[in-house]
Amino acid sequence: MKQKELKVALLGATGAVGQRYINMLRDHPFIRLEVLMGGESAGKKYGEAARWLFPEPMGDEYAQMEVKKSRTESAAGCDIVFSALPSEVAKEVEPAFARAGFPVVSEASAHRMEDDVPLVIPEVNPDHLSLLEGQRASRGWKGSIVTTPNCTVMGLAMVMKPLVELFGMDKAIVTTMQALSGAGFPGVPSLLVVDNILPYIKNEEEKVAREARKILGTVRKEGRSKVIEPLELPMGVSCNRVQVIDGHTETLYSEFPRAVEPGAAVRALERFRGLPQKLKLPTAPSQPIIVRTEHDRPQPRLDRMAGSVPGMSVVVGRVRRGIDDRSLMLTLLSHNTIRGAAGTAILTAELMQREGYIG
Numbered sequence: 349m350k351q352k353e354l355k356v357a358l359l360g361a362t363g364a365v366g367q368r369y370i371n372m373l374r375d376h377p378f379i380r381l382e383v384l385m386g387g388e389s390a391g392k393k394y395g396e397a398a399r400w401l402f403p404e405p406m407g408d409e410y411a412q413m414e415v416k417k418s419r420t421e422s423a424a425g426c427d428i429v430f431s432a433l434p435s436e437v438a439k440e441v442e443p444a445f446a447r448a449g450f451p452v453v454s455e456a457s458a459h460r461m462e463d464d465v466p467l468v469i470p471e472v473n474p475d476h477l478s479l480l481e482g483q484r485a486s487r488g489w490k491g492s493i494v495t496t497p498n499c500t501v502m503g504l505a506m507v508m509k510p511l512v513e514l515f516g517m518d519k520a521i522v523t524t525m526q527a528l529s530g531a532g533f534p535g536v537p538s539l540l541v542v543d544n545i546l547p548y549i550k551n552e553e554e555k556v557a558r559e560a561r562k563i564l565g566t567v568r569k570e571g572r573s574k575v576i577e578p579l580e581l582p583m584g585v586s587c588n589r590v591q592v593i594d595g596h597t598e599t600l601y602s603e604f605p606r607a608v609e610p611g612a613a614v615r616a617l618e619r620f621r622g623l624p625q626k627l628k629l630p631t632a633p634s635q636p637i638i639v640r641t642e643h644d645r646p647q648p649r650l651d652r653m654a655g656s657v658p659g660m661s662v663v664v665g666r667v668r669r670g671i672d673d674r675s676l677m678l679t680l681l682s683h684n685t686i687r688g689a690a691g692t693a694i695l696t697a698e699l700m701q702r703e704g705y706i707g
C-alpha cells in the first residue's frame with residue numbers, strides 16, 4: 349500500500365537544526381516540506397535568509413521559498429509541525445500550534461519535562477507516545493506536543509537502554525565533549541573556544557540527568573491518565589564544549605548490581621533493535637548502536653556519519669571493565685544535529701504516522 353504523504357511546516361527553518369531538516373527531507377519517500385517559518389527572516393526568500401552550513405547545495409526549490417511568519421495560519425493544510433525554535437520562543441509558540449490542531453514534534457527543551465508530554469527516542473521508549481491521549485483531553489487540544497531529547501542525552505540514553513534492561517544499573521557517571529554546532533548558529537565565539545575547552549555548558553548537566561531518567565522511565569496508569577515513572581538512578585554529569593564541528597563524544601562509567609562481562613555488554617549493544625527497525629521506517633538505521641573494537645574509536649571525524657542512514661547510528665568503543673567486575677567504562681559518539689535533533693524528530697513523525705497518532 350502506498351504511504352500517505354505527510355505535509356510538513358518547519359519552525360526555526362533557518363537555524364543549524366532547521367537546515368538539517370532540509371538536508372534530510374529533500375529525498376524523503378513521503379514527508380514533504382511545504383512551509384518554512386522563521387523569526388527575523390520572515391518575509392525573505394530562504395536562500396537569502398539562511399546562512400547555509402553544509403557542503404551540499406541548498407537546492408533551488410528551497411532557496412526560492414518564502415520564509416513565513418511563525419503563526420498557525422502559515423501552516424494551514426500541513427499534517428505536522430516540526431519545531432527547531434529556541435526554547436524561550438517554543439514555550440509560547442508550540443502550544444499555540446497544538447491548540448490549533450497541529451501535532452508538533454519539538455527539539456526545544458521548553459516542554460520536555462511536563463508530565464503529559466512524551467520525551468521520545470523511537471528505539472528506546474515508543475510506548476511514551478501513549479501519553480498523548482491524556483494530553484489532548486486535559487488541555488483541550490486537537491493537536492499535541494511530542495518532544496525529542498537534548499542532543500547530549502540522545503546517544504547516552506540509547507546506549508543505556510540495553511544495559512539497564514539486561515543488567516540493571518546502580519550508578520552512571522558521564523563526561524561529555526560536545527560539538528560547536530550543539531550551540532546553534534553562530535554559537536560560541538571563536539576567541540573563547542579555539543585552542544581551548546570550555547568546562548561548563550549552562551543548564552546542560554541537569555538536563556542530561558533529568559531527561560535520561562524520564563526517557564528510561566516506565567509508563568504507569570494513574571486514575572484515568574498515564575504518567576511516567578522516571579528511572580531511579582544516581583547520575584553524575586560533567587559537560588564540556590570542545591572545538592569539534594559536529595558530533596558529541598561522551599564517556600560513560602556505570603555500576604551494576606552484579607558482575608557484567610564487557611563482552612556481554614558489547615553483545616547487548618550490538619543486538620539492540622527498536623520498534624523503528626521492526627517497522628523498517630525510512631529514517632531508522634538498521635543497527636542503532638555500532639560497536640567499534642579498535643583502541644582509538646569512536647572519533648567525531650571518522651564516525652559521526654555512521655550507519656545505514658548516515659548519522660543516525662550511535663557509535664560505541666573502548667568497552668572495558670571499570671574499577672571492578674561490577675562496573676563498565678565505554679566511549680560513545682552521536683551526531684548532534686542528525687541523531688540528536690532533526691533525524692530523531694523525523695523518525696518520531698514516521699513512527700507516529702505508522703502508529704496512528706497523525707493523519
Ligand SMILES: NC(=O)c1ccc[n+]([C@@H]2O[C@H](COP(=O)([O-])OP(=O)(O)OC[C@H]3O[C@@H](n4cnc5c(N)ncnc54)[C@H](OP(=O)(O)O)[C@@H]3O)[C@@H](O)[C@H]2O)c1
Nearest residue numbers: 360362363364365386387388389432455456499530532533
Ligand atoms: N544544535 C543542536 O545540536 C541541537 C540539538 C538538539 C536540540 N537543539 C534545540 O533545537 C532548537 C534550535 O537550535 P538551533 O541550534 O538550530 O538554533 P539556531 O541556529 O539559533 O536557530 C534558531 C531558529 O529559530 C528561529 N527564531 C529565533 N527567534 C525566533 C522568534 N522569536 N520567532 C520565530 N522564530 C525564531 C530563527 O529564525 P530567524 O533566523 O528567522 O530569526 C532560527 O531559524 C533549540 O531549542 C536547541 O536547543 C539543538
